[in-house]
Amino acid sequence: MINLNTLFSAACTKASGAVLASAMLATGCVSPIAGPSGQYASPIGNAPVTANPTPYSEGLVCMGHFARSSGYRAPRIAVGRILDYTGKADIEGGRRVTQGASLMAISAFAKSGARLVERFDTSVSELELKYANNKLIGDDVPEDFRKITAGSIPGSDYYLVGGITELNYNIRSVGGDAFIGDLDPTDTKGSIGAKLYVINVGLDLRMVETETLEVVDVISYQKQIIGREISLGVFDFANGNVFDVGVGGRAQEPIQLAIRSVVERAVLEMMANLYAIPSGDVCSQTEGAISTNSVTGDFVPRGAPLEEYNGPSRAIAANWHDRRDPTLRGRN
Known part of the structure; x- marks a missing residue:
């Protein structure tokens, strides 16, 4: 006598195994046992690290080069706290806007050729000073300790503080949906929709x-x-089958990159004021020399001639990438 429960259980087990195998094939190779590499799965994606400029980065770079070529002594700048005063936060996602606006400002000043002094995070320096004061730090000389020298820390001429003060949702939005089809329920039907919405961010900065x-x-x-947001859908009957296909896409300008753009524009205008540069015409005077600068920062090499300055190469996406840099390819 055939046990129906046994057959049903076996069929369910095979079906479950088939579904699990299909899911594993669809999601890639995943194993419950770590492979020879010590990983359960290899991460996807192989995009290289790239520069993160804004539309104002090139203006900052050419301004810094103009100041150096004209012999202007760049001021020493310190960056303080640029806090988030919007108070906007998600229940699960945390703050809606970046908490790193001060770091963005430091990068912007570096592009402009300013001389930076650290005041944002001095915890390591203060700890080293404490250890040196207790004669606990030794340098290269045996049985010697680091001396505390008066006046060894350069002071700042100006410092920047302020905050992100606005994040306004849905300044304006517009959208529409349409459904197309005749009265015959078996004929093809289609739908289309589109939406646009605008928000904004704002900040207030001051130089002291x-x-x-x-x-x-x-x-x-x-x-x-x-x-x-754009959506498109098609519904149809064909050969006794039902087809319901929908496609769409969403895109939003990055909020944090917008804040970086606002910070860089503000720093550019402030440095233009300090450099006494009235407009962007200075960029035409630095044409041909911008290649010696970088939108990732603009610092001279430490202990090496200026010809070895790696500023321009920092913005090349293929550099140091084991699959893109021709000098590294094939080494592994």
């Missing part, structure tokens, strides 16, 4: 003279951010 605490420059900027 360090010795007198006089506010010498104040800037308030905002930038609008656009997003879009």
Whole structure:
């Protein structure tokens, strides 16, 4: 006598195994046992690291080169706290805007050729000073300790502080949906939809003279951010089968990159004020020399001649990538 429960259980087991195998094939090679490499699965994606410029990065770079070529002594700049004052946060995702605006400003000042002094995070320096004061830090000389020298830390001429003060949702949005088809229920039907929406971010920054605490420059900027959504669907009966196909896409200008753009525009205008540069015409005077600068920063090499400066190569996506750099390809 055939046991129906046994047959049903076996069929379910085979079906479950087939579904599991199909899911594993669809999602890639995943094993519950680590392979020879010590991993359960290899991560996807192989995009190289690239530079992260904004539309104002080139202006910062050419301004810094113009200041150096004209013999202008760049001021020493310190960057303080540029905090998020919007108060906008998701229940699960945390803060909606970046908490690293100060770091963006430091990078922007580096592009402009300013001389930077660290005031944002001095925890390591303060700890080293404490150890040196207790004669606990030794340098290369045996049985010797680091001396604390008065006046060894250069001071800043100006410092930058401020905050991100605006994040406004849905300044304006527009959208539409349409359904197309005749009265025959078996004929092809289609739908299409599109939406656009606009938000914005804003910040307020001020530059302060360090010795007198006089506010010498104040800037308030905002930038609008656009997003879009498009959908398309088709529904049809064919040969006794039902086909329901939908495609679509969403895209939004990155909020954090918009904040970086606002920060770089503000830093550019402030440095133009310090350099006494009235407009972007200075970039035409540095044409042909921009190749010696980099939108990732602009620092001279330490302990090497200027000809070995790697600023321009920092923005090349293939550099140092084991599959893209021809000098590294084939070594592994």
